[in-house]
Amino acid sequence: MILSRCGMRCDLCLVYRPNVEKEDRREEIVKVFKKIFDEYDADPKTIICDGCTSDKENPVLLDTDCKARPCVISKGIEHCGYCDNFPCSLFPAEPSDEELKQKIDVEHLWTWEENALLEAYQCRKNMEEFRKTRV
Numbered sequence: 001m002i003l004s005r006c007g008m009r010c011d012l013c014l015v016y017r018p019n020v021e022k023e024d025r026r027e028e029i030v031k032v033f034k035k036i037f038d039e040y041d042a043d044p045k046t047i048i049c050d051g052c053t054s055d056k057e058n059p060v061l062l063d064t065d066c067k068a069r070p071c072v073i074s075k076g077i078e079h080c081g082y083c084d085n086f087p088c089s090l091f092p093a094e095p096s097d098e099e100l101k102q103k104i105d106v107e108h109l110w111t112w113e114e115n116a117l118l119e120a121y122q123c124r125k126n127m128e129e130f131r132k133t134r135v
Helices: 018-023 026-036 070-074 095-107 113-120 123-132
Strands: none
Touching: 026 113
């Protein structure tokens, strides 16, 4: 498992560069992102992420405005799961499980298969699961 600074599962992310190099499925996830976020307008041919834990000098990131990454780096911790203040106001906002279920069940915006693609981006769930293993 590869966790980003905020808890995304890079190992499952369809725009994470190593995953794209193995099998390019960016078009699938971009369609799902557009269904969740009306203003989302990424090109599936160019969107890519080195991962925010990359040691590259200037990594290409999915979210260049992420507030969690600089916070975690300044605290000298690996990711938000190690922070005593988790979750805080900087933690990424994401649709709740209930909101996602409503979009699928009521509005039929996407399929259950498309919903499975979102597992990588459930930061809060991933961080909470990580924190359970630390106790």
